[in-house]
Amino acid sequence: MSLVVERLSFGYTNKKQLEQVSFSMGEGESVCLLGPNGTGKTTLLRCLLGMNKVARGSVTLFGKDIGEISAAERARYIAYVPQATASVFPYKVLDMVMMGRNPHLSAMSSPSAKDRAIAWEALEMLGATRLADKSFVEISGGERQLALIARAVAQQSRILIMDEPTASLDFGNQARILQIVRRLVRTGYAILMTSHIPGHAFICSKAALLKGGTIRAFGDPEQVITEAGMSELYGVPIKVLNTGVAERSGQTVWACVPLLESEEDPDAKPASPAVSRDDGHAEGANTNKRREVTTG
């Protein structure tokens, strides 16, 4: 197993943020972590990346306890793709990607021509070499996400942690990033990603539902992403639809649609949806939710 989390608890004495969290992930596996805001997703990611010290329970990377390895060794096992970089300086994309080489450099050295070549290959793999010489401030959100993924690829760690990789991306870019996630998993990466769009779980091999600091369900997305489970997780009625679309792979494409209460008709039943339950025909934002999954 690449990543094993066992009975991990985290939090300050008066407020538990994670309680007895256990799951694992192997090579070529991906886990989509779903949960409402403020439920502990970020805390969990921070524990996996060694930013939060694990006091109770354990996090093991390729058999090694995360608390017992150096920052550099940890970074050779596990890489992080943030939603957006916190950098304020307008680095060139290639320079940013080259930072991924850091855990492979000895304490006092700087990147060599070989590291530069590896960074270039990472950009090549993601079809982003055209960005190499551009400054981070002049490229789009989707391109930045691509560059940050390239940085993680250049890091050559076999586990990737992606914090909402599709956040604030347009529709097409969301699909492109999901495509990349799936491609990386096929090449043997173990990827844990968080998302606020339940449909994204279907492109992963596992789905994990986190609420109130505990894992409510973990397993095959088609079993975990149910109407009852989703409605309970987010506290709003959610419909899970079989779109009937089979991709070239033959997989069924599922869509999750939140059901809104009717605003126009005060006499309607409280839970009455703005969407007809029979044909799953949605309007406005709901249509989006359905389509974006069909692209993944």
Added chain:
Amino acid sequence: MSRSKLSIVWVAMVVVIVLFFFGSFMLGRYPIGPWTVVRILAAQIFDIPHTWTDTAETVVMRVRLPRIAAAVLIGGALSVSGAAYQNLFKNPLVSPAILGVSAGAGFGAALGMLLRMNGWGIQSLAFVFALVAVGASFLIGRVFGKLSIIVLVLGGTVISAIFQALISILKYWADPIDTLPSITFWLMGSLAKVSNGDIWMALPFIAVSMLLMYVMRWRIQVLSVGEEEASALGVNVGRIQAIVVISATLMTAAAVSIGGIIGWVGLMIPHVARMLIGPNFQQVFPLSLFLGGAFLLAVDTVGRTVGATEIPLGILTSLIGAPFFILLLAKVKRGWA
């Protein structure tokens, strides 16, 4: 940044430094020809026939040399500290004074003057209190913020405020005939009284700190993407932060204790370096060092040659530096960094 443009910047830099260096030896109330300057300097190492006056030798070796060395050393130290702090705090508006080093040094120097200590005593007190101030900021950061960068900066602001207030008390108590003017003058910064001995006192701190930072330059660059990302990229964030704070503090404290408070250099020069060659700390570090040295040397030379009396250095760095910076900003048209 293409390689050819990079080498142009560097060649220009070296030419400027050499020109400023010899130019500064020639200029002053006692003008000396360039050839004489070269021969006097060479005579320190080689055996050359003595064809110049003793006065010229005294002016070059005992008056101008320490001053030129101090300007280059202090300008370089302040600029490099500023560049490293801007990376550490991920904030382009940070200067070396952010953790209270200048306020602490100012208090130490004022205290030394109030106690009628000699030059060496005043410098030592300035140095010690500079370290005390940063240590106190660091302690606040550690106790209240687990060394989070924001709390560290807050700590620096608080400590600076306290030491500023203490400086005011000392000025209030100081004898208005002689002590008060010397405190005020010290706080404006000046290299007029720098001796060769001062240089030898400051040099080891500055040299060792620079070396430490130079060795860590790649890690310092990675740190600029933020603590979380740097940690995920395998940087031992706490250790690198400590190295940056300690080395920047030591070199700034050493610089301030011999030159007084010289503002604006440490904030401006790293930006000039980034405008010229981009944000990579690996290049910003050496370029800041040279640019800072050249800038302070030029300003100090102007300060001591223009006008009947010397203009304090701290005033001139702002008066000359700020318009220069605006000019550059307009020319580069790339905004910050």
